[in-house]
Amino acid sequence: MCLLLGPVGAFALDAGVTPPPAEVARSAPEWLPPGLFTRPLWVLETWQWLGLAVLLAGAWVLGQLGEALVLRLGSRAAGLTKSGWDDELLAAGRGTMRHVLGATVAAAGARFLMLPPAGQGAVDLGARSIIIVAAALFLLRFFTRAARFLEQKVARSPEGTDVARVRGLRTQLSILRRVVEVAVVLVAASLLLLQFEAVRNVGVSLLASAGIAGLVIGLAAQKSISTLLAGIQLSITQPIRIGDTVIVENEWGWVEEITLTYVVVKVWDLRRLVIPITHFLEKPFQNWSKVSPDILGTAELFVDFRTHVPSMRAELQRILAEESQGLWDGRAQGLQVTELSERTMKLRALVSASDAGKAFELRCLVREKLVAYLQAQPHGLPLLRAEASHLPLPDT
Incomplete structure (x- = not known):
């Protein structure tokens, strides 16, 4: 009991003797x-x-x-x-x-x-x-x-109308937050473990052999470290940002999430592509909203040679003005003959939208409305022409 009674126990430990019963009684509540x-x-x-x-x-x-x-x-x-x-x-x-x-x-x-x-x-x-x-x-x-x-x-803020700036800020904050989270967890875990003597001894041993251990760990973690550095580099250079419209691995979608090691791309059919972050620094890809989300779209039609192109152009203007359902942003529109074949001519309708999703829907709408207009015209849809001739039968 001499080791358990505060100052009295400490005195007994130092002196090598057992404290008198009176001193033990005074060290604890007497009542x-x-x-x-x-x-x-x-x-x-x-x-x-x-x-x-x-x-x-x-x-x-x-x-x-x-x-x-x-x-x-x-x-x-x-x-x-x-x-x-x-x-x-x-x-x-x-x-x-x-x-x-x-x-x-x-x-x-x-x-x-x-x-x-x-x-x-x-x-x-x-x-x-x-x-x-x-x-x-x-x-x-x-x-x-x-x-x-x-x-x-x-x-x-007034700067909130700049979509590119907002996306860039979201990307930087997302990656910075993840870096801070990793650092906080590592520091907290280190402080927790360093409270134990055995862990401190292991740490001293590792420091004593820091040359060999550092070389081995560095070689083993080379890929992981390069991936983490790539994530930090991506947050600074910003070739992609959260919300960007991209084409990667022949898939069209939006950047949904950016971490320190991978990027999640949400495909149009709700699939998710998980791509290593180094891919966006080492391989080419398309970013449709790098500078601005505004985009142009086209809808192509094959029509008969007798189709009246000016009336088609006027119909396109009417569709965009009255039936575009707010998809057309009013920046650009046009209709041109882009190609001729021996049987048809190809028309290309050019439209503009505020982002890639609206541009896709607007292209489908314009294509549908123009086909309906051609169906109502007597010579709109392509026709296969054949000429019949009556030749005399050869004498037998």
């Missing part, structure tokens, strides 16, 4: 019954187990109350400012602050229980671990909410 000084489990006495349970319950209650008080005061202070960052900071701290406050109260209150070094060390280890995890969770929440706040702020 407790003798039965609470037994050790039913581990190195703690019964009264210390009871005190620890009460302490943890009280720490949990104080953590809840402390967080509520801080959030209430912080909300009032945030209401006096025009910036939205303080609101995001408070929202990120909701739920994590109580754990930090509770762990701090528990670690401080455990000193009054006169726990032995092993018991106090376990309490401190648990408190530090909770604080590290809560701090990491707070940072992850804050960066996520901050990225969303910046996107919404730019979208509401």
Whole structure:
């Protein structure tokens, strides 16, 4: 028992003698019954187990109350400012602050229980671990909410009409957030593991052989590191952005998600292509909305030689003006004869739309309406011509 009674136990450990019973009695609450000084489990006495349970319950209650008080005061202070960052900071701290406050109260209150070094060390280890995890969770929440706040702020600003700028910002924030998430998780995991002596010894051993270990790890992780660097490079150069219309691997779709290692392309039929991020830095692809989402589209028709082209051109103008269903943006339209064959001529209708999706629908609409117009014309659709002649039969 000489090792378990705070200062008295420390004196006994240093002097190599057992403290007198009177000193042991003074080191513990004198009003407790003798039965609470037994050790039913581990190195703690019964009264210390009871005190620890009460302490943890009280720490949990104080953590809840402390967080509520801080959030209430912080909300009032945030209401006096025009910036939205303080609101995001408070929202990120909701739920994590109580754990930090509770762990701090528990670690401080455990000193009054006169726990032995092993018991106090376990309490401190648990408190530090909770604080590290809560701090990491707070940072992850804050960066996520901050990225969303910046996107919404730019979208509401006058610059929000610049679609390319908004897409570029979304891409940069998405990749930056993922880099921060990886860094926070790695740092938090390192701090958690470095609390243990065995892990610290392993770390020292690795540092001692840093040359060989670094070479082996570098060679093994070369592909992964290059992929991560490619993700960072893509966020800076921005050959693609979230929401861009692309043609990659002979598939047409939209960039739905960009991570540090791969890109998700949503195809028109709702399939998803998962493509390594290095593909967009090493191989050519089409980006239809790199500069602007505005795009031109064509609809081609084969008609008879007797078709009146000016009337077809007027019909196209009427369709775009009256029946385009808001798909035509009014920038460009035209109808031209682009090719002739021995039987037909090919007309190309040129239209414009604000994005690739609307351009596809507008092309289909124009093609359908022009075919219906040709069907109503006497000489619109292509005809196969044949000439019959009556030749005299040869004499037999």
